[in-house]
Amino acid sequence: MKKLTGSLTLVALLFLFSASPAFAHTHLDTSDPEEGSTVTEALDRITLYFETVIEESAVMELHAEDGTAITLDNLTVHDDTFSADVTEPLENGTYTISWDIIGVDGHPMEDSISFEVDIEEAAVEDQEEENTEAAEDTSGEQTEENEAASESDVQETAVDDTNSNTMLITILVIAIVAIVVIVLLKRKK
Numbered sequence: 001m002k003k004l005t006g007s008l009t010l011v012a013l014l015f016l017f018s019a020s021p022a023f024a025h026t027h028l029d030t031s032d033p034e035e036g037s038t039v040t041e042a043l044d045r046i047t048l049y050f051e052t053v054i055e056e057s058a059v060m061e062l063h064a065e066d067g068t069a070i071t072l073d074n075l076t077v078h079d080d081t082f083s084a085d086v087t088e089p090l091e092n093g094t095y096t097i098s099w100d101i102i103g104v105d106g107h108p109m110e111d112s113i114s115f116e117v118d119i120e121e122a123a124v125e126d127q128e129e130e131n132t133e134a135a136e137d138t139s140g141e142q143t144e145e146n147e148a149a150s151e152s153d154v155q156e157t158a159v160d161d162t163n164s165n166t167m168l169i170t171i172l173v174i175a176i177v178a179i180v181v182i183v184l185l186k187r188k189k
């Protein structure tokens with residue numbers, strides 16, 4: 001009889017903890033990209049829309065299907081929306097957005113959604129070029145001149161340097177040989 005009472009109490013407690021507060025739990029309302037959707041253009045920002053206001057301590061992660069974490073930046077909570085920048089171009093495949101938020105009732109809520117990335121090859125290359133340019137622009141250590149110089153210019157400069165070095169060495173060798181010859185000729189006299 002004690003066992004039965006204990007079991008009933010346990011069931012009652014489980015019910016209280018699981019079912020009852022569920023009315024107040026903060027779930028995901030919708031998102032961009034949406035659950036199960038296919039993204040066909042470069043994705044640079046993820047936005048989650050929750051049912052209620054959430055606390056600012058929210059955490060979001062993005063993982064590729066092989067488990068690789070893609071770095072998210074600029075995580076921003078604004079009332080019931082939670083967004084983050086995707087810092088690198090996503091290769092085609094399945095991705096999972098997971099979050100850990102605290103809803104309006106103070107309950108931590110963890111969940112995740114998945115979406116597909118399916119971008120045509122050409123579009124991917126364009127995006128990579130854009131990102132390379134963006135990376136050059138944001139590099140604060142480079143001087144303005146360096147920033148303006150394209151890769152081919154840099155290569156040309158390198159080739160020019162090599163050529164002028166070769167020229168210098170050639171001139172030096174000729175000069176040394178000439179001096180040695182002059183010295184030897186003078187000794188012969």
Ligand SMILES: [Cu+2]
Nearest residue numbers: 024025105107
């Ligand atoms: Cu709750």
